[in-house]
Amino acid sequence: MRSKEALVKPDSDYYLYQPSTAATRIYLYPIVLGHFYYQAGYHLQRSHYDSFLLMHVHRGSCRVRLQGQFETVPRDSFLLLDCYEPHEYEYQEDSDVSWIHFDGPLARSYYELITASHGNIISSGNLYPLFREAENILTLFRNSKPIKEAAVSESITRILTSLLNIRSDNGSSFSHSKIVENSLAYINEHFSEPLSLDVLAKNSNMSPYHFTRVFTAETGFTPHQYLIATRINSAKFLLKTPDIPIKEIAFSSGFNSESSFCSTFRKWEHMTPGEFRDRTLSGCS
Secondary structure, three states: OEOOOOOEOOOOEEEEOOOOHHHHHHOOEEEEEEEEEEOOOOEEEEOOOOOEEEEEEEEOOEEEEEOOEEEEEOOOEEEEEEOOOOEEEEOOOOEEEEEEEEEOOOHHHHHHHHHHHHOOEEOOOOOHHHHHHHHHHHHHHHOOOOOOHHHHHHHHHHHHHHHHHOOOOOOOOOOHHHHHHHHHHHHHHHOOOOOOHHHHHHHOOOOHHHHHHHHHHHHOOOHHHHHHHHHHHHHHHHHOOOOOOHHHHHHHOOOOOHHHHHHHHHHHHOOOHHHHHHHHHHOOO
């Protein structure tokens, strides 16, 4: 289909897609995608367009409002937006842009993980293979080829996974994902020792606030929640051995007293350590 929007050149094209009910349950899927040639002065502002937007700027640049102020999406960059929320962008010069509005059960999780690690604008790292992957999806629709939803979902997933794991060119040796992986390994090795947020953040060379934000986005747990969950899992394993005293299990799992262990265990498992042990050893579920 040809665009009839003002300040969008007539050779711009776009394609609508209605996913199957199965696709909406299990896949990432496109809703509308296209390749537009914007003229200087184009401006869009919407309260919502229920989807996520992945935009690739081939030529020119885009200005997008993020957290109340405009930022520039330069040439050869990706923009990732949550269009369930109010959004606004504009072009102050003629620009060549391809884009895809997509959604799916994992779309928000990908969005939150990517933006927590890299922000909404991704302009560094080896993006060329991802540009090609996005163009292949558009070419499939442009050529009126049969749409295999699993294959399209796989392509979108590859792009988003690559964006999540892409390395920055700013000299940092680790992406946020790698930093969190190292933090998880550190917690799993040292959970029986006193561990504070300051210790974990310092170990990752981050401020406590930034570390908590990145860690939570990557794992779904705050650092404290993950530490407690690890200690509880250790205790549950040890409780399956009948001759280890509960007090010993408490200290070996990283709790500073038997009483704090018992109250925390009950809060998380809705039973006391003794009740958990009895149920486990008696074979009750």
